[in-house]
Amino acid sequence: MKEYLSTFTEFIWGFPMITLFVLAGLFLTFRMGFLPFLHFPHIFKMTIGQLGKKKASHGGGISPFAAFTSALSATAGATNIVGVPVAIAFGGPGALFWMWIVALIGMTTIFSELVLGITFREKNKDDKWVGGPFYYLSKGLKWDKLAWFYAFGLMLEVVPSVMVQANSVSVQVHHEHNVSLIIIGIVLALVTGVIVFGGIERIGKLSAVLLPIFVIAYVGLTLFVIVMNASKLPSVFSMILSDAFTPTAAIGTFAGATVVQTLRWGLARGLYTSEAGMGTSAIAYASADTDNPVRQSFWGMIAVMIDTLLICTLTGLTVLITGVWKEVEVGKAASMVSYAFKTTLPDWLSSYSISIFLVFFVLATVGVIIFYGESQAELLFGRKVRFIMRFVYLGAIVIGAVGGLKFVWELLDLLLFLIVVPNIIGIVLLSGVVKKAKDAYFK
Structure with missing residues (x-):
């Protein structure tokens, strides 16, 4: 099974998905008039520039910033600390270059899906805003079957997704502190349960307070390691660019x-x-208290910049500039950043800081993605199934904590494929709605 899964994911995430994602991203970038590049000062002013200013209420929902940090929690997690080294371990230094390309193209992609998610959202039985790909595929595109396929795929995709997050923490904590994998998984599941039973409001409030602190701390430590090895930066960038287009020995x-x-x-x-192209961020942003889909969707572009162009780049440079990418075994790729820190920082600071970062990021991430999955379960099968899936996801955390690294990531990639394809079809076909909203905003 593992062999077939590996063969299929290697194929589908080769030429087929590369073509689909790049062509769709370029099409949207052209159609929206190179929005993130030509209007960046305005986008920054209407997002980061508005922090601290009191906002008027527009009919319920969490604050725009809480919606942003909730969505960012789902992306600025273990993938930044573990996913980047895994990509380098299996794809070489050039993988970082293609992550940059995904981010640059993906800014307009994520903007489009957020505009659609907010435009076609609606109030649920609890008088709370709900939205996302299911709503714009069914209400906007009128393709109920495609909407159902997406929602069902996302409901399943959350299982390997939480397994990946749990595996990231367990490998690191077990390696550094010799704690049993099963104990780590059980503790993570219990703490996550407390978080998710509080709903998106509790997740939003926690993320809005804690996420900026942990992101700034992580950025500070990676920058310190990079600065201490700054003489190697030119050769590292040269290696990234050359290996992106030629085989890596x-x-x-x-x-x-x-x-x-x-x-x-x-x-x-x-x-x-x-998460550009996945549509999941649209679920979190749709719960925001906002009266303008375009202005709220600017936060999505800022999230991609912070998450991929900043945090992932710093992680990648840290493992490359210290040389640990060619010294740490592939099976221990999840601990590469910890090894990289140890080349410059004291051992105790390296091991404890990475463990703390991973635990927080994973808890924040898992809380949001479980919210994504169970909301799709409720859409398709009702509230009872929502709670059943919640316990399935909590069980997957325990299983993921003891799972194999590459198998879990490849299972995730298989189910990612099932949700990315219908979502990209939807946002491309509904791009006229996005362009109309964008043009009206700037007029």
Whole structure:
């Protein structure tokens, strides 16, 4: 089963998904008039520039910033600390370049799906805003079957997604502190249960307070390691660019990679960490208290910049500039950042800081993605199934904590494929709605 799964994911995340994602992203970028590049000052002013200013209420929902941090929690998680080293371990340094390309193209993609998610949202039985791909595929595109397929795929995709997050923490904590994998999984599941039973409001409030603190701390430590090895930066950037377009030779523990493998791991991890094209961020942003879909959707572009262009880049540079990517075994790729920190920082600070970062990021991430999955379960099968899936997801955390690294990531990629395809079809066909909203906003 593992062999077939590996063969299929290698194929589908090669030429087929590369073509689909890149063509769709370029089409949307052209159609929206290069929005994130030509209007960046305005986008920054209407997002980061508005922090601290009191906002008027527009009919319920969590604050726009809480919606942003909730969605960012689902992306600025273990994928930043673990997913990037995994991409490099299997695809080589050039994978980081393709993560950048995904981010640049993905900014307009995520903007489009957020506009659609808010435009076609509605109030549920509890008088709370709900939205996302299911709503714009069914109400906007009028393709009920495609909407159902997406929602069912996302409901399943959350299982390997939480397994990946739990595996990221368990590998690190077990390696550094010799704690049993099963105990780590049970503790994570119990704490996550407390978070998710509080709903999106509790998740939003926690994320809005804690996420900026942990992101700034992580950025500070990675920058310190990079600055201390700054003389190697030119050769590292040269290696990233050259390996993006040529096969990477085997060196040390790195087994080598073809260009297709580099593309495959860079694209898949870049897409998962930014969520551009997945449509999941639209579920969180649809719960925001806002009267303007375009203005709220600017936060999505800022999230991609922070998550992929900043945090993932710093993680990638940290493991490359210290050389640990060719010294750490592939099976221990999840601990690469910890190894990289130890080359510059004291051992105790390296091991405890990465463990703390991973635990917080994973708890924040898992809380949001479980909310995504159970909301789809309720849409399709009702509230009872929503609670059943909640316990399925909590059980998956325990299983993921003891699961194999590459198998879990490849299972995730298989189910990512099932939700990305219908979502991209939807946002491309509904791009006229997005363009109309965008043009009206700027007029």
